[in-house]
Every structure is written in structure tokens, then in C-alpha cells.
Amino acid sequence: MSEALQVTDSRTTEKSLMKGLLAGLIAGAVATAAKSLAERVYPPRTHGEPEPPDVLVEKIAGRELSGPARALAAGTIHWGFGVATGAAYGALAEYFPAATAKDGASFGLTLAALTHETALPALGLGAEADDQTPREHTSEMASHLVFGVVTETVRRFVRKHL
Numbered sequence: 001m002s003e004a005l006q007v008t009d010s011r012t013t014e015k016s017l018m019k020g021l022l023a024g025l026i027a028g029a030v031a032t033a034a035k036s037l038a039e040r041v042y043p044p045r046t047h048g049e050p051e052p053p054d055v056l057v058e059k060i061a062g063r064e065l066s067g068p069a070r071a072l073a074a075g076t077i078h079w080g081f082g083v084a085t086g087a088a089y090g091a092l093a094e095y096f097p098a099a100t101a102k103d104g105a106s107f108g109l110t111l112a113a114l115t116h117e118t119a120l121p122a123l124g125l126g127a128e129a130d131d132q133t134p135r136e137h138t139s140e141m142a143s144h145l146v147f148g149v150v151t152e153t154v155r156r157f158v159r160k161h162l
Helices: 017-041 052-061 067-095 097-122 134-161
Strands: 005-008 011-014
Touching: 017 067, 017 134, 052 067, 052 097, 067 097, 067 134, 097 134
Parallel strands: none
Antiparallel strands: 005 011
């Protein structure tokens, strides 16, 4: 089999960056919805701590926003990040199938470690890992696990049909 081919769900398809990006983008949107639902069931912050997108909105705006403007801006950041991350994952999975290990669970947990455990605290958008409550740790890991598995499940389905 040539290097330009891969086996996906018993079908042979050519690798395609555009199809990978599209499948990942769609998967990222669905997974963001699933992660949002998981966080409603098991919220990470229960004592009024601000959500990272809310903190970022205020940093970008240079002032506190409230009401619909804040909700729209924070939602745009949240959904934009989820969709962009899904698209990047879809492209990566196209050429490095090992990225889909554990049906996306590895991706989700890695994303949680890179964001909530590392980048967000470093950027001042979230508490340092040592200052996060056990609930915040477990909720973020659980919701990112949902994000990763849903991303891979949807990506695989969409990519198979492109």
C-alpha cells in the first residue's frame, strides 16, 4: 500500500488535510457541546470562580464586561477554541493516526493537562494546578475526557463519509 493511503474503518481512503480539518471542525463543535453539558452536570467551579473565557474577555477588553456582551465574547472564545482544537486534531489524525489513541481519550486528557494544568495558569486565566480544588481537577479531566472521546467518535464518522 502506498504511503499516501490509510486504512479507516475497513475502507481505504487517501489522506486529505482538508477532509481532516473539516471532519475535526465538525467534531470539535459537537464535542464542545458535549463538554459544556458535562460541565453542567459536574461543574468544575462551584464557588463563583470565573471561567477562563470570562477572564480572557476582560483581559482583551481591558475592562469588566457584563451582560450579553460578556456572554457573547466568552462564548465565542469557548466555542472557537473547541472548534479550532477539533480541526487541528482532525488534521493531525489524518497523518498521525496514533493521535487517536484510546478512542480520543488520550487527546482529551492531554488537552486538559496542556490547558487547565499548564497554559491557563501561566497566562493568568486560571488557578495554578496546586491551588485548584480536587473537584476542579476531576471535573476538568472528566469533561475533557468527554471532549476527546466525542471528538474522535464524530471525527471518525464524518471522515468516513467524506
